Amino acid sequence: MKAKGSWAAAGVLAFAVAFALFPVYWIVLTAFRPRGEIFSHPVKLLPSEFTLDNLRYVWFGSETSQPVLPFLGTSVIIAGVSTLLTTALGVACAYAMGRHRAGGRAFSMWILSQRFLPAIALIVPLFILFRKFSLFDTYTGLILLYTTLNLPMAVWLMLGFVRSLPGDLEEAALIDGASYFGAFFRIALPLLRPGIAVTAIFVFLFSWNEFLFAYQLAGDEVATITVYLPRLRSAIAELYGEIAAASLLSVIPGAAVAWVMQRYLVGGLTLGGGREL
Amino acid sequence: MTAKTFGRVMIAPATALFLAVGTGPLLYALYASAHSFPAEADAAPEWKGAGNFVDLSRDPQFLKSVGVTGMVLVLAVTAQLVLGFALAMALHRVRRGRGLVVSLLLIPSAIAPIVAGIAWWMLFNARTGPVNAFLEMAGLGPVEWTVTMPGALVAIVTALVWQWTPFVAVILLGGLTTIPPSVLEAARLDGAGRWHTLRHITLPYLRPFFLVAGLLMIIETVRLYEVPFYLTQGGPGNETVLSGIYLFKLAFNFRNFGGASAMALLFVVVLSAIATLYVRLVSGKGRTV
């Protein structure tokens, strides 16, 4: 029975991967197709003509597009730093809330409700705020903003993991004379690795893919990849080959983060504690 | 240091950020929703009271956006949660190659929403898209997905399920790792069937994770802009003008910032209501949030 279940599971996964990757296949196809081939009728499901032109256009720039690398670099910095900040603050917050009921019940609802107000309503006041503190079109501005925007999600994700962690090991450490900080850093944190991994992945992806604020509150000196892409698909510019090529390049950092993080997620100890050891 | 102080220290930075960047704009949104902003940029905003809300109630595109967003919410989020759970269980089951599979499955979430919108537009394109090519191979006629209903709705829900189900699955997988194997082992020794284990052990342990995943998906769907915009442009007509698209139009294309703020506040109210309902649904009795 167990073997049959494994086969069923494998089947589900195979189907899921195929579904997940077919559009990616189409993007790859488009990225390496000459312009004239991209919209063929009848549809060319398999690769026919191959060209590196689109990749060249976005890598080196062309008459109609800028090089993509600086934009990717900006995104890496902003998403990377804000992920570190958000995860750190989020874990701290969630731990205090989960273990010590810091802030009480109202606090946790207040945190989640931060995400209820659609971003668009924030544009004008944030614009004024940013202008006032010279944060407009700066790395600092976007990093601070993303940290604030993603903190609620980070806290909520971590809360679940914190609550699922039985507190006995920490209690034991405290009885032995460890400080609260010590119990947190040396006992709880390592056991919370799966939660931290999940949180980090998603905070990174959300920051990486964020468009509205990257466009409205930055975009000239500090321009992310999400600001770069709409320039290839506007009224006259339908540069699908370039979009596809740039997208492939932009998936790499996100996929890299996911690859690194998933090891903490799927391997190692479960949170059942040390009893099984 | 007492536990209480420790707690306060740990939440202080987050609280400061929220107060600075979260509360101020909320107050401004309240102010803006009660004013109208004239076309001339230098003119001062004029008091409008509840006028913006009244205008919205008479605005057919706004009303349509509420309806279609609700439909997409129900269809997409349900699918994401159900399929995400199935995926998480399957991932938990399969040990070999799990890391690679998780990374591959997360690629859709790593693709910028604008690209997801454009990619699915290409896939669903009536003339040059592979979806219709496959349909024709199976002997079924081509469908004009993006300019008919319910085709456009199906297209959007498909794109959303594609992009976010792995996200949900990974959260739930993380949740599955919190179930102590001893509990599962004990149940197995007691002769519990698989369905029983699922209902009485697995799902309860996953409650907080369903909660988080579901709420995040709801918030995300309401905010959604790029995917529906590049997929259908809100068409056919205004049939798929989701709330994210209409908010964007109000604020930017129409420069009706009063109306946009009013709509945003309405969403705070509605989302709070949905969140409360959802929390109650998933939490069941006894479990505090």
Added chain:
Amino acid sequence: MTLTRREALAGALALAAGCSKSAEAATTTVKVMSHPGQILPILTHHTEYLKKTCGVSLRILESPDPTSYLDAVKDQQTGGGRYDIAMFFPRFNGELAPGYLRPLDDLIQKHGARPLFDNIVDAYRILYSEWGGKTVAAPVDGDVAMMYYRKDAFENPDHRKKFREKHGTELAVPRTWEEFARVAEFFTGWAWGPTGRPGFGFQSATWERAYVEQQWAPMMASAGGNWFTRDLKPGWNNAAGVRALRDLKSLLSFAPPGSTSLSWNQTMENIFAEDVAMVLWYMDLGRLGMSKNSWFAKNGGPEKMKNFGYAAWPGYEIAGQYRNFNSMFYGRVIGISRFSKQPDAAFQVLKTVLTPERRVLALDDDQSGSDMFLKTDYDPAIYKKLAPPREFLETARKVLDNGFPEMQVPGAGEYLDALQGELHAFLTGNGSDPAKALQAAADRWEAITDRLGRSKQSGYWAEVSARYKRAGLKVAEL
């Protein structure tokens, strides 16, 4: 244009061109907000020249076309300083002229640029460069649509015989939309062309929701409608608008299947891949179609382009009066921000873009999306890389006399979005009552006008209307 007049113009232009470099040697940075993609070459061709000859360092900040005017508005609302020059669609002139654009007449005078502006085709000069009696913008891309028809299909004796037998009249380039429908129907459904597949009668540039009015509005104007009446009621919620919408929907059955799902580039793919007898497209097709490297031409494009002839859009003959308009939508203009601290340097950029010897660089470029708008742009001799046929250029120049322009009153974005929603719903749906669709859009227009202030909007529309008249457009005055 006679030889001597051309020489005189060239002489005047030569005098006006060239930079007036100021005494200080330091370079001034001019920040230009530009549309991305194929529009960039309009400016990038002059980066070196501007730096060396004018001491102007160009800093280009890209902004996607449909919302670029919003960036200009935001610049205005925050006290300026982000851009010296902004680029936008002329439909938003009304949004920007009152408070953001710097009137240019004093600069034109100071830098002797009058001949350069006079060299702009009248339609663009009066309709898209002026506001309230002042010059506020310069075009950089002149979009106007024409009819591209398949000469091989029309001139084929067998086809002519068949058509004569069926309809009793000669197969000719249609002059009215009724004739157009007849010809389109005639060419739909049988293999009349080299592809060997059943052909189609008609294709429009785009049916996308965001641009759907570009096909209907000129038809509406030809039928006797207008954007607004004098008291700011919609000028198309009447027989004219209904007729145009009904005719357009029935024409859809003569277009390739799936047309309403297609984007701009995809309708172009249609043109080269299928046999389509009449295509209503913008200037890019004719200017770039002969080039192998243009961003849309499929392999073999130049060969297929040789089959095309060029004509104006049909019109309507109603109660003895004949009107035919074609779309003069889109196009791009640039203006100087009144907050700019270096208007003279910024004006050098405008001068350069309008100078014929420099202008031709962006025109004669298969990667550039800039179409003709200067009087000197229509001379086949100036093209060295592209090979637009003389016939095409002559027709392009002619159709401008009947171009139906953008509406330009403030709120254009909102008005058009309301209209587009209803038009798109009607064209893609099963509804059979165009009057109902237009009524729904008209209700929205009234609500928008009330919100923006009826008397204010009437004032703006009166100003726009007066310019329509000055440009000689035979639009119905409602």
